[in-house]
Amino acid sequence: MYLTQPELGTNVENEETFLDVNAALNVQVKVGEYNLELNLTGERTELEQGKLALDVKYLLPESDKQRSFIVSYDTKLETLSATNAENVKLVLAEPADEDAEQQVLGTIMVGDEKAAEIVKRDSLVLIVYENGIVETL
Structure with a gap:
């Protein structure tokens, strides 16, 4: 050799x-x-x-x-995620269009089901649940 x-x-x-x-x-x-x-x-x-x-x-x-x-x-995906022991997962990613009025910053999953989206409207960050409830951060 x-x-x-x-x-x-x-x-x-x-x-x-x-x-x-x-x-x-x-x-x-x-x-x-x-x-x-x-x-x-x-x-x-x-x-x-x-x-x-x-x-x-x-x-x-x-x-x-x-x-x-x-x-x-x-x-590769440029995503940051956090998962707890109950299989609730928060996934954050760069918004696709930074100039849009509303930007999707991430999602909250419970198991395989999407529970909410984290969105930014102007300077306000919101959690928009699948059932229509909206919370501010």
């Missing part, structure tokens, strides 16, 4: 062949009365794309009940 070193400046990665990298960082920290367990993971999925996830678990003060949620970012 012969090993060769590529010439300086040679690009050894391309769309089909790239270094598949995964990384993780685990931290436990106390913030105020909350004991937090954080697990940050990253995965390279394509040459210039990847996925990041932050898994957060914490105990309620003076209780043994644990809460958890996961925050994820997909560089």
